[in-house]
Amino acid sequence: MTIHIKAYLASAALIALTAITPAHAEVTLSFLIDNNPDTVAAAEALVEAYQKQTPDVTIEIEQRAGGGEGDNIIKTRLATGEMSDVFLYNSGSLLQALKPQQTLVDLSDVPAQAKVDQGFKSVVSADGKVYGVPFGTAMGGGIFYNRAIYQELGLSVPKTWAEFMANNEKIKAAGKVAVAQTYRDTWTSQLFVLADYYNVQAAVPNFAEDYTNNKAKYATTPAAMKGFDHLKEVHDAGLFNEDFGAASYDDGLRMVATGEAAHYPMLTFAIGALKQNYPENLADVGFFAQPGDDATKNGLTVWMPPAIYIPAASEKIEEAKKFANFVASVEGCKIMTAINTVQGPPLIDGCPLPADVPPAVTDMLPYFKTAGLTAPALEFVSPIKGPALEQITVEVGSGIRGPAEAAVLYDDDVRKQAKQLGLSNW
Amino acid sequence: MVQPRPRSQKSPCPLWFFLPAAVIYGVFFLAPTATSFWYSLTRWDLTTAEFIGLENFRQFFSEPFLVQSLVNTLIYAVMTSGLKTVCGLLLAVLLTGNIFARGFLRTVVFFPVLVSTIGIGITFTVMMHPTKGIINVALGALGIAGPGWLTNPSLALFSVALVDLWKGVGLATLIFIAGLAAISTDYYEAARIDGATRFQQFRRITLPLVRPATITVVTLSLIGGLRSFDLIWAMTRGGPGFSSDVVASVIYKQYQAGFYGLSTAGNVILFALIVAIILPLSLWFNRREVAQ
Numbered sequence A: 001m002t003i004h005i006k007a008y009l010a011s012a013a014l015i016a017l018t019a020i021t022p023a024h025a026e027v028t029l030s031f032l033i034d035n036n037p038d039t040v041a042a043a044e045a046l047v048e049a050y051q052k053q054t055p056d057v058t059i060e061i062e063q064r065a066g067g068g069e070g071d072n073i074i075k076t077r078l079a080t081g082e083m084s085d086v087f088l089y090n091s092g093s094l095l096q097a098l099k100p101q102q103t104l105v106d107l108s109d110v111p112a113q114a115k116v117d118q119g120f121k122s123v124v125s126a127d128g129k130v131y132g133v134p135f136g137t138a139m140g141g142g143i144f145y146n147r148a149i150y151q152e153l154g155l156s157v158p159k160t161w162a163e164f165m166a167n168n169e170k171i172k173a174a175g176k177v178a179v180a181q182t183y184r185d186t187w188t189s190q191l192f193v194l195a196d197y198y199n200v201q202a203a204v205p206n207f208a209e210d211y212t213n214n215k216a217k218y219a220t221t222p223a224a225m226k227g228f229d230h231l232k233e234v235h236d237a238g239l240f241n242e243d244f245g246a247a248s249y250d251d252g253l254r255m256v257a258t259g260e261a262a263h264y265p266m267l268t269f270a271i272g273a274l275k276q277n278y279p280e281n282l283a284d285v286g287f288f289a290q291p292g293d294d295a296t297k298n299g300l301t302v303w304m305p306p307a308i309y310i311p312a313a314s315e316k317i318e319e320a321k322k323f324a325n326f327v328a329s330v331e332g333c334k335i336m337t338a339i340n341t342v343q344g345p346p347l348i349d350g351c352p353l354p355a356d357v358p359p360a361v362t363d364m365l366p367y368f369k370t371a372g373l374t375a376p377a378l379e380f381v382s383p384i385k386g387p388a389l390e391q392i393t394v395e396v397g398s399g400i401r402g403p404a405e406a407a408v409l410y411d412d413d414v415r416k417q418a419k420q421l422g423l424s425n426w
Numbered sequence B: 001m002v003q004p005r006p007r008s009q010k011s012p013c014p015l016w017f018f019l020p021a022a023v024i025y026g027v028f029f030l031a032p033t034a035t036s037f038w039y040s041l042t043r044w045d046l047t048t049a050e051f052i053g054l055e056n057f058r059q060f061f062s063e064p065f066l067v068q069s070l071v072n073t074l075i076y077a078v079m080t081s082g083l084k085t086v087c088g089l090l091l092a093v094l095l096t097g098n099i100f101a102r103g104f105l106r107t108v109v110f111f112p113v114l115v116s117t118i119g120i121g122i123t124f125t126v127m128m129h130p131t132k133g134i135i136n137v138a139l140g141a142l143g144i145a146g147p148g149w150l151t152n153p154s155l156a157l158f159s160v161a162l163v164d165l166w167k168g169v170g171l172a173t174l175i176f177i178a179g180l181a182a183i184s185t186d187y188y189e190a191a192r193i194d195g196a197t198r199f200q201q202f203r204r205i206t207l208p209l210v211r212p213a214t215i216t217v218v219t220l221s222l223i224g225g226l227r228s229f230d231l232i233w234a235m236t237r238g239g240p241g242f243s244s245d246v247v248a249s250v251i252y253k254q255y256q257a258g259f260y261g262l263s264t265a266g267n268v269i270l271f272a273l274i275v276a277i278i279l280p281l282s283l284w285f286n287r288r289e290v291a292q
Helices: A002-022 A039-052 A067-080 A109-114 A117-123 A146-151 A161-174 A186-194 A199-204 A205-211 A222-236 A249-258 A270-277 A279-286 A317-327 A330-339 A365-369 A389-398 A403-421 B015-039 B056-062 B063-097 B102-114 B117-127 B133-139 B156-181 B185-193 B198-209 B211-228 B230-235 B246-256 B260-291
Strands: A027-034 A059-064 A086-089 A139-146 A177-179 A261-267 A287-288 A300-303 A308-310 A374-376 B040-046 B050-053
Touching: A002 A067, A002 A403, A002 B102, A027 A039, A027 A067, A027 A317, A039 A059, A039 A330, A059 A067, A059 A317, A067 A117, A067 B133, A086 A317, A109 A261, A109 A317, A117 A374, A139 B015, A146 A161, A146 A279, A146 A287, A146 A330, A146 B156, A161 A177, A161 A222, A161 A261, A186 A222, A186 A261, A186 B260, A199 A222, A199 A300, A199 A374, A205 B102, A222 B117, A249 A261, A249 A270, A270 A279, A279 A287, A279 B211, A317 A330, A389 A403, A389 B050, B015 B040, B015 B260, B056 B063, B056 B260, B063 B102, B063 B156, B063 B211, B063 B246, B063 B260, B117 B230, B156 B211, B156 B230, B185 B198, B198 B211, B211 B260, B246 B260
Parallel strands: A027 A059, A027 A086, A177 A261, A300 A374
Antiparallel strands: A086 A308, A139 A261, A139 A287, A139 A300, B040 B050
């Protein structure tokens, strides 16, 4: 059935394209992506479909490393004018570090933008211009839980932090690990702080702006301090797995999937790894937003997927824009959701979720259905994120440093990043 | 070291023989060193460098973890260097004596030197796992609750230092074996005739005469310890938190975060630190040697 729709859409798009541009010579576009297997699979499927409908365009995929090394590759290639015609990179604060106004092509006028989610557009914009189109679905940051344990102990999904802690005590009393923590992979330690941002902005609506302008600090904003406080509270209550200091991200996924642990705070991109490594346990894993103080203000902190950008130095901007338009179309979205595990709701209007999504995804959907129950993570509404947060949260979670001192330390780290970015007011 | 040569004793080789080496040295060593001093004074994002004076150095010294990382670097360097010297000498004395399977044992001691540091780091990280690692499982079988070797913040640095000892002691032993072999057996013979005990022979003959080897081992292992990075990064990444951070790992993290100017300043500081420690030490060693 989907094949028929695809063929229909493809021919429609083809007619539209040939109508605008009567004839053109063969073009080769280069397309730089990261080497994550999910990314590669999705990019290859998109390229294949696009080449089928536009036979005179050839797209060559190049791969690069992820993480800090990948950041360096992108920055260096942009700076030297060696960037591919189309490239994939993070949205939000990392995009801002590329100085998009100077280095990228404005994609506001790409037709498919009409159906792209407004929230996503805001995280790929600078000075009112949209520089990217989404590559993938939205993600949530919160807490994975083991549904089998919840059922066995008769627990219900917590709407407040107090309920969450009460659940934890019951799980601990039942002789199970309540919260999995995995500090071998230090980045996993940040979740309690980062995923609490919905609650921060619910309490202090202008936190992001004041924080960017050097007016609001973690240490002096009680709502922002809560993330650090909660981490310490969970550590002090002895709810962690015994080997939390040495366990890895994969251990954390195994624990929450197989019921060794009841909770694992994580981003929903982990659903892909869960499906790959623990397919028989996927139905046991549920998801909820990190609860705050008030049950009536329970909402989800959202992470945005990476985006497709075009460097201003490209010589094939028009062709590249057409490919970007295809990626952002309903058809492009369908190709991606068919290839990869869905990690959250699609960001293209009219692109449906596949029927067989795992419970962790369906658990996210109610938050997106009501306006105001989601908020982008701080790194998408402010260009500044301190690089040492993961070490600081490891310290708090291990009981080495208290939350108050940790917040002061993090504010210092943030100041350093702001200065490097050359922001005014710092 | 280089003394002004009298004019008459002109070298038979023309000066431009020296040119290729000078160009390579200049382009690959002198120029980068000079530019790194410049970039340490800037806020640098690889495309633009804004001159900010000594701000990077001020920032580096106000990093709360920097003071700890400096102390950690010194602890790590002194500890690994001291242990390698003592253990290396004892092993060398043992392995130059008349013992069973001497050649085989020498190979065994030297073997860890040949293995990749990262490989060793990953292997020991697995072995030092607090609950599943072989070390704590073995201790548990004896009824001892093993500590979190790499997860206890006050223990992590020492655990890594011990692994460094295991890895590096073979090289120290090799240098000492060479040093011991150079000592003439006449001295020992004479001492034995005079009725010196084994310990007296070691104290009065071996120790003073193996001094050049000792100097080499101390200097090399101290420099190695001060700039040590790979093993620490493979095993703890400076963690938990910042508790096993050394100067080199702090610098690396600044680079990863994109603070290129700041990390260059860190390298300049590390350079100054090594010079400040090694220069007086080697001057002192050399003077003692001459005085003898």
